[in-house]
Amino acid sequence: MEKVVERILISEEEINQKVKELGEKLSHDYKDKDVLFICVLKGAIMFMSDLSKAMSIPIEMDFMAVSSYGASTKSSGIVKIIKDLDASIEDRHVVVIEDIIDTGLTLSYLIKILQNRKPASLKICTLLDKPARRTVDIKPDYSGFVIEDHFVVGYGLDYDEKYRNIPYIFIPKSDIIK
Ligand SMILES: O=P(O)(O)OC[C@H]1O[C@H](OP(=O)(O)OP(=O)(O)O)[C@H](O)[C@@H]1O
Ligand code: HPA
Ligand SMILES: [Mg+2]
DSSP, X not given: OTTTEEEEEEOHHHHHHHHHHHHHHHHHHXXXXXXXXXXXXXXXXXXXXXXXXXXXXXXXEEEEEEESOSSSSSOOSOXXXXXXXXXXXXXXXXXXXXEEESSSXXXXXXXXXXXXXXXXXXXXXXXXXXXXXXXXXOOOSEEEEEOOSOOOBBTTBOBTTBSTTOSSEEEEOGGGOO
């Protein structure tokens, strides 16, 4: 990994601690409700998995896949649904689980679609928030770390589909990014 890591931004320990805190907060906030977590594939896979295990209440899970980045570090601005939810979210208490809010285009598009399906409530939980690059007005209800304007990978986040499995979040060396 020395060949590709410029700098570790968030260590495995820091992620674990933050996920534990978010799990406690969400468990408290949803203790009297049936909550449905929607994982935004593929980036949120690690966060969804660890966060759901940090919950002290039972939750339901569903998955949605959208894509706007492709093999690039820049959002195309066009968000495509690649896989939709399996079930209706009408009257459900929904929390959308994301790995990162960057420009905000992906989530603002997704939230509009989900809001139209009339959930009882709809909140956003993101591990990373990069407000410097926001082009649309969207804010998370739950957020792990606010980060500066770096392209980051690891813990679900990819560059050209690689590094999602690395258990920490790092800034890659510039020569591996085209
Ligand atoms: O706020 P934005 O600028 O829209 O960027 C954030 C989104 O981009 C990434 O997904 P991507 O489309 O690369 O798909 P992936 O999760 O499969 O990597 C990331 O996982 C977020 O979903
Ligand atoms: O910083 C990032 N890293 C990886 N994928 C991303 N998608 C949006 N922002 C990022
Ligand atoms: Mg990506």
